[in-house]
């Protein structure tokens with residue numbers, strides 16, 4: 001399909017406008033740095049440099065200071081990622097209840113679908129009583145088979161890709 005520059009520019013402009021609104025909403029609240037960085041990642045999928053610059057300007061900080069904060073946390077991305085990320089817990093409770101099956105099934109599907117989503121191993125999501133557990137973007141999913149986990153991820157990919 002041919003690229004449609006006007007549409008791409010328009011989509012980007014929409015993201016910056018939405019970020020600008022989010023920044024305005026939370027700039028009066030103390031300690032809003034992380035909220036603003038989350039907003040950047042929510043709109044762009046990662047800490048897009050120009051958007052981080054908007055946050056830096058709003059907070060009176062430098063981009064380097066914001067990246068210094070962001071690198072402390074594992075939930076921020078510094079390069080574009082697929083729109084769906086499945087974080088599979090592989091810690092003990094989940095390991096004993098089938099986490100490796102889920103991980104293997106999702107990794108194979110991600111390869112077959114040319115990285116329509118990304119799979120990450122994580123250590124304990126705090127959902128041990130629902131083992132095996134995973135996060136599909138920000139949604140907690142527990143007590144699922146590998147097939148059910150894959151269906152959940154596929155549904156998220158379909159929803160996001162429209």
Ligand code: FES
Nearest residue numbers: 089094125127128
């Ligand atoms: S061990 Fe998997 S969520 Fe805690």
